[in-house]
Amino acid sequence: MWAKTSIILSLCFCAIQAFAQVPDAQPVEARARALFDAGAYQELDQLMQENATFETRTESGALVLNRIYRALFQSLHGEADDQAFWQSLDEQTQAYISAAPGSATATFVRAEFFRQKAWAIRGEKYARDVPREAWVLFRENMQLADDALANNGAPFKGNPQWYVASLYVQGARGARSQRFYDLLDEGLSRFPDYQPIYFAAVTFFEKRWSGDPDLVEQFARFSVELTYETHGASLYAQIYIRLWEEYFERYNLFLHQNPDWNLMKQGMQDILERYPTEWNLQAFAHIACMKQDFPFMDSLFDQIHAEPIAKIWDDQFLFESCSDTTMRPMTEEDLMKRMAQIMVLTVLLELGYKPQHR
Numbered sequence: 001m002w003a004k005t006s007i008i009l010s011l012c013f014c015a016i017q018a019f020a021q022v023p024d025a026q027p028v029e030a031r032a033r034a035l036f037d038a039g040a041y042q043e044l045d046q047l048m049q050e051n052a053t054f055e056t057r058t059e060s061g062a063l064v065l066n067r068i069y070r071a072l073f074q075s076l077h078g079e080a081d082d083q084a085f086w087q088s089l090d091e092q093t094q095a096y097i098s099a100a101p102g103s104a105t106a107t108f109v110r111a112e113f114f115r116q117k118a119w120a121i122r123g124e125k126y127a128r129d130v131p132r133e134a135w136v137l138f139r140e141n142m143q144l145a146d147d148a149l150a151n152n153g154a155p156f157k158g159n160p161q162w163y164v165a166s167l168y169v170q171g172a173r174g175a176r177s178q179r180f181y182d183l184l185d186e187g188l189s190r191f192p193d194y195q196p197i198y199f200a201a202v203t204f205f206e207k208r209w210s211g212d213p214d215l216v217e218q219f220a221r222f223s224v225e226l227t228y229e230t231h232g233a234s235l236y237a238q239i240y241i242r243l244w245e246e247y248f249e250r251y252n253l254f255l256h257q258n259p260d261w262n263l264m265k266q267g268m269q270d271i272l273e274r275y276p277t278e279w280n281l282q283a284f285a286h287i288a289c290m291k292q293d294f295p296f297m298d299s300l301f302d303q304i305h306a307e308p309i310a311k312i313w314d315d316q317f318l319f320e321s322c323s324d325t326t327m328r329p330m331t332e333e334d335l336m337k338r339m340a341q342i343m344v345l346t347v348l349l350e351l352g353y354k355p356q357h358r
Contacts, residue, residue: 028064029071036072039092041099041106048105052159054193061275066196069161072105073112080120089113104156107148108165114145115169145169160194163187167200175204188226198223198235199242206243216243216257224263236260237267241287252290261291278306286312289322297322 028051035044050056051064058064078085093113096106118141121134130138146169149162156162163183170180187197198219205215216239223235236259244253253259268284281304288297301323308319 029067032068033071033075036075036092036096036109039095039099041096041103045100045103045105059275060277060279061271063195065161066164069105069108069164072109073116076109076113076116078116078120080123086117089117102155104159104162107156108161111145111148111165111169114141114148115172118142118145118172139173142169142173146173157190160187160191160197163191164194164196164200167197168203171200171204171209175209180204192226193230195235195238198239202239202243203246206247208247216240217259220259221263224267232270232273233263233267234270235267237264237271240264241283253287254290261293265293265296276303278304279309279312282306282309282312285322294325 028047032044032047035041035047048065048068051068054063056064058067076089078089090113093106093110096103097110100106118138121141122130122138123134146166149166149169163186166183167180167187170177170183174180184197184201187194191197202216202219204210205212205219207213207215220236220239223239224233227235240253240257240259243257247256265288268280268287272280272284281300285297285300285304288294288300308316313319
């Protein structure tokens with residue numbers, strides 16, 4: 001299946017999370033977490049049912065169903081040595097299974113509990129630096145996550161999140177395994193419009209996992225071919241933005257990946273045709289600034305009518321740097337001077353200096 005260094009490259013860019021942190025789904029996310037914490041599992045399942053269709057999206061185009069799952073899963077994150085935390089979650093997720101044995105969400109939360117515990121034990125070290133005993137516990141918990149999905153999840157294959165959860169588990173166990181690809185093929189054949197399946201897969205196509213620098217691009221183009229009639233080139237842009245938020249937080253996307261800019265720009269334009277929200281406009285203006293496509297960026301700034309969104313720009317200085325035409329390098333000498341200025345400012349920011357905003 002399937003040149004010159006820029007002034008802007010020296011700035012610290014925050015992860016946009018353009019389809020992960022759009023604020024208009026926050027009330028339903030908060031309600032889901034509150035229901036889970038309170039043990040109101042029947043009400044939580046009802047909430048999931050109300051948002052189960054692909055038509056239920058935020059104003060910026062994010063699938064509400066996936067947003068709820070992400071919010072629930074964030075509450076399962078803890079430190080490896082916090083035994084009380086993991087014991088409490090073990091009991092809570094098992095109670096959910098017992099109270100709602102036919103619940104897809106209960107199964108996914110139970111599997112995610114084991115997956116999160118496995119990663120907490122492994123840590124974020126390079127594989128060669130992970131202690132042997134940590135590897136043993138990592139594999140044991142990933143197996144428990146796999147068992148939860150395989151043994152309890154068969155009736156839930158009609159829910160696209162089953163494939164997302166399974167890909168995250170199988171990817172961690174063997175990203176290039178035949179089972180991983182079989183799950184991906186099956187998931188995309190059944191739910192080609194469920195973007196989180198693509199995002200789960202591309203996590204493991206990134207070269208740190210796959211060792212193949214071309215695999216992300218190949219998969220992104222395949223994704224466009226599969227969904228072009230309904231989504232245009234939007235998935236191409238979304239896949240690269242997803243990688244950015246997953247791996248390259250606070251760095252320039254284009255330092256680590258080499259997407260086809262014309263295709264990525266088309267993807268962003270296709271998204272804006274359906275979802276011309278302030279969030280998307282500012283997020284894409286940020287990306288255009290990184291790429292230094294100033295005509296495209298200016299066309300987006302012309303449509304922005306709100307104050308800078310902090311989660312996108314991180315700092316008003318960054319917003320002003322992108323929108324200020326005097327910051328744009330015209331000659332090699334200008335470029336070097338601006339880079340030196342930004343480097344000095346970056347050091348000052350790291351030392352705690354807070355610039356005065358107009």
